[in-house]
Amino acid sequence: MLVMTTLADILRGVENGVFPAPDLGVSVVPAPSERESAVVAFTGHVVIAADVSPSWVAEQVPAGDLAAPTNPPFLTALAELTGRRVSSNDAMLLAPAITDPAERAEVIKDLTVLTDHSHPRVQRALEYRTDVQVYADVHGGLVIIGHGLADRIECAIELPDAHQNQGHGRHLARVARTLIPPNTSIWAQITPGNAASLRAFLAAGYKPVGSEALLVK
Known part of the structure; x- marks a missing residue:
């Protein structure tokens, strides 16, 4: 061993x-x-x-x-x-930062930094991550980024029901890649049963690299 x-x-x-x-x-x-x-x-x-x-x-x-x-x-x-x-x-997925200045600028102009962290998805992120940042888009979608397991950069997304099955999840997963520093990577952890989320992240350029079981107090 x-x-x-x-x-x-x-x-x-x-x-x-x-x-x-x-x-x-x-x-x-x-x-x-x-x-x-x-x-x-x-x-x-x-x-x-x-x-x-x-x-x-x-x-x-x-x-x-x-x-x-x-x-x-x-x-x-x-x-x-x-x-x-x-x-x-969960399945572990990984993607590099998007560094194209034009794409980063286009994405950021449609986002608002969300200081109200009462949303259940944000509350969960705060339990497992530090330096949590939350962004909302014009449709009410959320992108949540923070430092998680072994200080890696992790993301999660949340979609309003009205925007399911419209490619919006893929867009938010790609947005997360523009919100991290160049020359870094971002991780997503997705339960394998959430096929829709898996499809969205794969379409947004994330690649499966393994799986993880997280144990907490």
Whole structure:
């Protein structure tokens, strides 16, 4: 079992196209913060970012079984050991910043910074992210950006019912890519059952890179 450095190092590598080796291995790294632990799965490799020993993980996970760390029995045992609960089990998508000045300027002129954070989607973001910024467009759609797991930049979108199935979700997901600094990347976490959201983010240029189970207190 390979012990790597930190989850932040691994995610920054993925942002630059460098993934853990697909060696059917499991890496154990420290929890990225007091706020959360995680099990992050890539092609052929799983990273367990939690304050547990590699020997404990080895006892729970049969060698070469990459399904085990993402399935309920292991996640339940990990949650009990660390005093946490599993809050989500999502697909991870990633996209680079849009740097074209004309597109960035066009997008920003239609957005308003939202200081009222009472919306339930914003409240959820505040539980899991820091430096949260919320933007509203002319149709009442929301783009939420903040620093989440291992300090990566994450986004979420929210659509009014009247604008469902009109390509508006794809537009908001693309907007998020214009709101981050150049030479950075933005992550989206989407439950696999939310097919409409998955389609919107894929159409907006995000690529699937893995999955994650997030454990919080």
